[in-house]
Amino acid sequence: MNNTPTPHNAAKPGDIAKKVLMPGDPLRAKFIAETYLENPVCFNTVRNMFGYTGTYKGQKISVMGGGMGMPSIGIYSYELYNFYDVDQIIRVGSAGALRDDVHVMDIVAGVGACTNSNFAANYNLPGTFAPTADFELLQKASQVAKSQGKKLIVGNILSSDVFYNDDNAVNDAWKKMGVIAVEMEAAALYMIAARANKKALCLLTISDHIYLDEAIDAEQRQLGFGSMMEIALEV
Numbered sequence: 001m002n003n004t005p006t007p008h009n010a011a012k013p014g015d016i017a018k019k020v021l022m023p024g025d026p027l028r029a030k031f032i033a034e035t036y037l038e039n040p041v042c043f044n045t046v047r048n049m050f051g052y053t054g055t056y057k058g059q060k061i062s063v064m065g066g067g068m069g070m071p072s073i074g075i076y077s078y079e080l081y082n083f084y085d086v087d088q089i090i091r092v093g094s095a096g097a098l099r100d101d102v103h104v105m106d107i108v109a110g111v112g113a114c115t116n117s118n119f120a121a122n123y124n125l126p127g128t129f130a131p132t133a134d135f136e137l138l139q140k141a142s143q144v145a146k147s148q149g150k151k152l153i154v155g156n157i158l159s160s161d162v163f164y165n166d167d168n169a170v171n172d173a174w175k176k177m178g179v180i181a182v183e184m185e186a187a188a189l190y191m192i193a194a195r196a197n198k199k200a201l202c203l204l205t206i207s208d209h210i211y212l213d214e215a216i217d218a219e220q221r222q223l224g225f226g227s228m229m230e231i232a233l234e235v
């Protein structure tokens with residue numbers, strides 16, 4: 001470990017567990033810590049990107065917000081992997097469905113993350129990098145979901161730099177390739193993990209549908225998120 005604390009994370013060496021859950025919203029990180037972890041201790045309040053470490057079924061685990069967008073999760077995940085010796089980060093987020101057979105409240109695992117971002121330019125590659133989830137984490141999540149009697153939809157997702165598309169035709173283009181849903185962080189997390197030779201997985205609860213008129217209320221959002229959390233905590 002070096003450079004800790006960082007400009008973005010006040011945690012000291014040893015404050016953070018090897019396993020980290022990462023929602024986008026730091027208030028969601030606070031909720032997860034207070035709801036699922038025993039004796040949660042806050043290790044970061046820099047920029048209000050809250051991070052906590054506690055135990056779940058006796059195992060040390062941390063939860064920290066990653067923010068919205070690839071630059072943000074790129075900073076926090078880079079520091080966790082490279083400066084705090086974190087082994088695995090599971091992003092637990094929300095996404096908008098593209099496929100017609102995917103609906104709000106469904107739980108999705110991104111085996112791959114397409115992107116319109118230029119994030120990979122950082123690595124000076126002679127071609128197109130394929131950001132992918134760690135197979136062991138994905139396999140475990142699939143097993144846990146099955147043991148909990150839950151459907152886990154596994155496939156390609158899209159990490160977009162844009163929430164408000166100027167031309168929604170872009171959604172049609174991604175949909176024709178079978179992309180399940182759109183969010184804004186997974187591709188960067190997968191690239192940062194690959195470069196650091198660490199593990200990452202993105203689990204998503206579908207909160208919107210780009211094409212179908214489906215919406216969920218706050219209670220359903222909380223319920224759906226909880227169902228996904230019950231999987232993520234066991235991976």
Ligand SMILES: Nc1nc(Cl)c2ncn([C@@H]3O[C@H](CO)[C@@H](O)[C@H]3O)c2n1
Pocket residue numbers: 024067068069093094095096097160162163164182183184185207208210
């Ligand atoms: N582009 C986009 N589109 C839709 Cl329909 C989304 N639904 C949830 N998100 C996620 O929630 C935040 C945006 O509200 C982002 O962090 C993103 O990962 C979405 N991001």
